[in-house]
Amino acid sequence: QSALTQPASVSGSPGQSITISCTGTSSDVGAYNYVSWYQQHPGKAPKLLIYDVSNRPSGVPDRFSGSKSGNTASLTISGLQADDEADYYCSSYTSSGPLYVFGTGTKVTVL
């Protein structure tokens, strides 16, 4: 089971919007609406940002939004803030062998 493909890095200025893509296959991202996104600051544990493609847990700002089209999911961060500088990982439930797969990770830099 290969990792989902994400861009290695994305950057933006404060206040701007950025989008991170997450490309899988018809066995994972394309097959289920069980795509999640996690934010990880350096030295910290990952934090759930988005689940089931586009749902936000309580406490996550609505600046974070998720979507999916075919085998590609996307995370959009609007009104970029300094604290958004972190690594972001997508994940998906999968039907092909292993249960779960993570993305390769994207480092977000706030310029």
Place this chain on the structure above:
Amino acid sequence: EVQLMESGGGLVQPGGSLRLSCAASEITFSNYAMTWVRQAPGKGLEWVSTMNGSGGSSYYADSVKGRFTISRDNSKSTLYLQMNSLRAEDTALYYCAKHTGYSGSHPLAFWGQGTLVTVSS
């Protein structure tokens, strides 16, 4: 909010074994699937293994299948990962994480702080 505390990590020689534990402050522990995720130094997240709430179903990444065994003791609200035949590439910070529901299709809403496993001679 649930607290997850991993323990059992350390330095082990190649071919050796370790048993990781994850204690949850959760009285309804059996209602939730649990997962181990690892992160090698400077690398991304890698799913390792998941067990459903009852302990009746378990799943493994190909990279650990046959060497690692996940288990849980719901009476103690504790998750385990028995790691045998350890290799250098198993060196990583191991996180335990709690799903929001009984099966692994639910998201990983709560994470521990991780326990470091180093495999080296």
